[in-house]
Amino acid sequence: MLVTAGVLVIALMVVAGWYGFHRDEYYFVVTGQHPAIAAPDNPMLVPYLAAGWYALVGANLWAFRILPALAAGSYVVLGGLIGREFSSSRAHQLGAAAATGLLAIVLATGHLFGTTVFDMLATAAALWMLLRALRSTPQRWEPWIGFGVLTGVAMEIKVLAALVMLCCLAGILVLGPRRPLASAKPWIAAVIALVLAAPNLLWQAAHGWPQLVIAQDIASGGSGSSTSRAALIPVTALEIGPVICLVLVIGVVRLVRMPWRRNRYGWLAAGFLIFLALMLASGGKAYYPAAFYPALMAAGAGPVVDWVSRRPWRRILGGLLVAVSIIITVGLTLPVFPVGSALFKVGMGPNPDMGETVGWDGYIRTVATVAAAIPPEEQPHTIVLASNYGEAGALYLARAGGTTRLPPVYSGNNAFWYWGPPPESATDAIVVGDFPAAQLHAWYASCTLRARLHSPSGVGNSEDGAPVQWCTGHTMPWTRLWPQVEKLG
DSSP states (O other): HHHHHHHHHHHHHHHHTTTTTOOHHHHHHHHSSOOOOOOSSOOHHHHHHHHHHHHHHOOHHHHTTTTHHHHHHHHHHHHHHHHHOOOOOOOHHHHHHHHHHHHHHHHHHTTHHHHHHHHHHHHHHHHHHHHHHHSSSSSSHHHHHHHHHHHHHHTTTTTHHHHHHHHHHHHHHHOOOGGGGSSSHHHHHHHHHHHHHHHHHHHHTTTTTTHHHHHHHHTTTSSOOOBBBTTEEEEEEEEHHHHHHHHHHHHHHHHHSSSTTTTTOHHHHHHHHHHHHHEEEEEOOGGGGGGGHHHHOOOOHHHHHHHHOOOOOHHHHHHHHHHHHHHHHHHHHSSSTTTTHHHHHHHHHTTGGGGGGHHHHHHHHHHHHHHHHSSSGGGGGGGEEESHHHHHHHHHHHHHSSSSSOEEEEEEEEEHHHHHOOOOOOOEEEEESOOOHHHHHHHHHEEEEEEOOOOTOOOTTTTTEEEEEEEEESOOOHHHHHHOBBBBB
């Protein structure tokens, strides 16, 4: 297990410094630098972790991505540990870890310092504890307390963990075992989880649940990684892996059949299927079910290992399929191809995040050039107003680093809006990104186009061609203008 995880971590670290920072990485660092109980789009655990780690390693991208690589490796180890719950065979446990490590989503998320890889790890670990708690006879306190703590931690990374656990509860009610629910232990575990998650939940309730607005925006396709309902199952299969998804299917089938269903495991498959059904009904992102994958891979790996090991030709076939899976998965998830090349564009199709890790240094230089051309007498009254959190985060950190001369950076997008408006003395702005023309005309007396952001050749990401405008003479106080700037999503 550890060797498999180690190989994965090494592979991730080899390419960790290639391309550049992702827009979300900039944003999480800046968010963590603004102490708060919660943010409108996420709890604060990962932003605080990102900001603290960034304070230690600075803008060294390779070092910055050590933690997500380690989290991905831990996720692989977890697959092996769950495999141990299902089988005493060492081969089955190694197969479970290997199958988990071959998941495309592990490479894609382990490469970036975002919420997803840490959410996957914490929520999958909570499911492991739930599995141990339900199968223990007699019922013991330790796994239930571990389940409550890990679920609470996961909910301080993403509230999505709560939905995963509710689907698992539904699976338990349908297929059992229901008897453990009659004791106090699972309900005390639920209280522990809620206490740990309370800061974010209370903040969301006090601010009108902005995260629900963002979730609706994601479901309607507002995010670059949103997936339409029609494409949800195919894209989910692609994020599992074109070959390795067969192991997951075998795992689901195995869990719902006797004797595994009777042996207190069927609820895992039922919870996963219920979760998929909710995703199809409500919309979302294809990586949302990732917390289930280590358990489902562990369930499917045993029969696959047994089948492959019986005949030499099967071992050859299995090796070839694993090699094909690795080649396809690496090409679609990691920065291994020249930026803008044909293969790079192929990878951007299923993995648009790849395109969000290039071009930022050029965008910053473009805005800095516009800022340098502002008349000296106007500079004290000028800010940067960015249209989205990626632009704002990159420019904010560039200014804070002291190597780029920029005015103070503001944005109405997500947490940036909650940090407050500019001072009333800020009458002019370098406006970065796409704002409706009517909106800018209502806010400023005059706006002129000074430049456009240009992505590297062949990269058609969301920033390519975005305007950089010089707007002067704001027409209303910021106390009136700022509510109009807010944008969640």
